[in-house]
Amino acid sequence: MSTTTTATTSTQTASTDNAELKKYLFRGEYDIHDLTFDRCEGIYLWDTDGRRYIDTAAGTFNLSLGYTNKEVVETAKEQCDKMIHLSSSYFNENVLQLAKKLVEVSPENLTRAHLKVSGGSTANEGAVKLSQYYTGKREVISYYMSHVGQTIFMQEASGLSFRRSKFDFGIGGISHVQYPYCYRCPYGHGNCENCGLECLNELKNYIAYGSSGDIACLIIEPIQGNGGNQVPPKAYFKELKKICDDNGIVLIFDEIQTGVGRTGKMYAAQHFDVQPNIITTAKGLGGTGFQIAGILMEEKFNRMESFLHSFTYGTNILSVTAALKTLSIIDDPKFLNNVTVCGQYIMDRLRKMQDKYEFIGDVRGVGLMIGFEIVKDRKTKKADRELTLQIVHRALDQYGLMLRSSLYGFGNVLKIRPALNITMDQCEEMMDILDECLASFDH
Ligand SMILES: Cc1ncc(COP(=O)(O)O)c(C=O)c1O
Known part of the structure; x- marks a missing residue:
């Protein structure tokens, strides 16, 4: 005992x-x-x-500042007396400040934050829509054992069948590929040191011979969370980015779990030294449990009308204020x-x-x-x-x-x-x- x-x-x-x-x-x-x-x-x-x-x-995995963090709670209490909700058709300074702060702490290439989303799943769906809108292409590549959400589309994109088997929504256009699961490397390496990145050859083959030839985006958790805390070798992401760029595929990092300081950097992309085209963020952003999420993107995606992906509780002022406080605490060396x-x-x-x-x-x-x-x-x-x-x-x-x-x-x-x-x-x-x-x- x-x-x-x-x-x-x-x-x-x-x-x-x-x-x-x-x-x-x-x-x-x-x-x-x-x-x-x-x-x-x-x-x-x-x-x-x-x-x-x-x-x-x-x-x-969402309480980045633990249960009932006093600083965040006090800030939220003060905000309660001022404003809890505002239609996202209007502006509020805290929302603007949060977008600015999120852009400041993310990789340099990301310059815009879309905040009208209601959680991780809808942030990921928004990222897919932005990719499809921008590229005019359709197909989505995801990973075996990934968990990218539980809305219908994200359930299909997630990499395990147990959550899909009882339902049929007729959704197509999503393919899955092997995640770099080093401990159980299907190519027999068993560790990162002598990794030959063969799983990326598989991805290349899929793109060339198996896909529709019309791929909009690839969505990846930079460390696969629910799928077993898989940490890819650093070299993986450099090569992955190159493959995506060469094939006009938008690279989306699902940082719902890994973001907002969890890896010791604000985003895991910074840990792996890679610049995805889009990062989605949620969970830890709410600090002590406030519901908030966002999509961080390169400037070129700032075309799609925001009403094409907009949820009532996105930009909830209380959550936005809590997120601002959370970032002010976490963004500190x-x-x-x-x-x-x-x-x-x-x-x-x-x-x-x-x-x-x-x-x-x-x-x-x-x-x-x-x-x-x-x-x-x-x-x-x-x-x-x-x-x-x-x-x-x-x-x-x-x-x-x-x-x-x-x-x-x-x-x-x-x-x-x-x-x-x-x-x-x-x-x-x-x-x-x-x-x-x-x-x-x-x-
Ligand atoms: C990596 C990842 N992506 C997406 C989601 C979905 O987020 P939400 O439950 O807020 O929709 C989760 C939730 O566990 C997650 O871990």
Whole structure:
């Protein structure tokens, strides 16, 4: 048992209050946990029985400044008295300031921000529309195991069939290609060092021989998030950009998860030193949970009339104001350095755990975008989904540690993506508890 105050007792059972109320909420047949929370701060949450938990995943990877960040909350409270909503047909200075700030912190080639979107999925759809409008072409290339959203088009563009199999909307024109999954490289390399970028040959072949010949854009997560925290080799993006440019394909970076400081740079594009034509941003931009998203683009896309992609809650003034405050905090070398340093510490601790626990097959990440893979045996790299889920449940029930896995890929990658303003003491506390939890399994 951990000596920290966070961990709960091994006899703890899930908080099951509100049982009567729960029968009204649509949940279908999918329930992972049965906990109710009513208090939170930073990386911590308290359930209705007063037990404290540590969230390693910053909500849904969106709380860049943690739960109820005081600075953002105060700014939002003040804004509440002034204006919460304004039709995006009119101007408000905060919206203009946010567009300016977003352009300032993004790669140099991006000069415009479209903010009339309602979340990550609609930002990505807007990016596709901008590409089609600009190029006059149709087809979209995406990646196996990607998650680019859950609106109908983005569900089709995402790279796993389990979310599509029950529905049929007759959407065509989307193809998927191999993501550079280095640990399980289909070309047998197994690491980045001797990578021959063969997956890009596959992409080239697809463009030349398999595609419609009418490709508008390619959408890629620069680090594949839900698909298992895949980090491509740096050389991959240089070559990818060249292929896109040579073929008149708009390169869209989906930075819904990787953006706003998560990698220790404002955008992962800056980490990989590449200039995509469009970047989409959301999640972390809301700082402490405000709903906001945007599309950052090169000047040439500033043609499509904004009403062709416009949502009621895009440019919501409250969210915009929270995002401005969030960026003012994150766009600070000291803040971003903390992300890098804390990320390095967590990676080091995970690698030490990998030395002790045979079932950790791989540890990978950049900044605070980290994942580790649970395997049956390191030699065969066979994914151990069952053990992964056991770890998630035991960590929560016995150690008060919220870990996130996902149904994507082989379902065996645990993600560590905490709030970016996490302190070193908190990193240590989090890793101590994780270590203790993992030690309780056969290893
Ligand atoms: C990489 C990525 N793109 C897009 C989305 C969709 O964003 P939203 O849920 O805000 O529509 C997500 C959400 O998890 C994501 O992780």
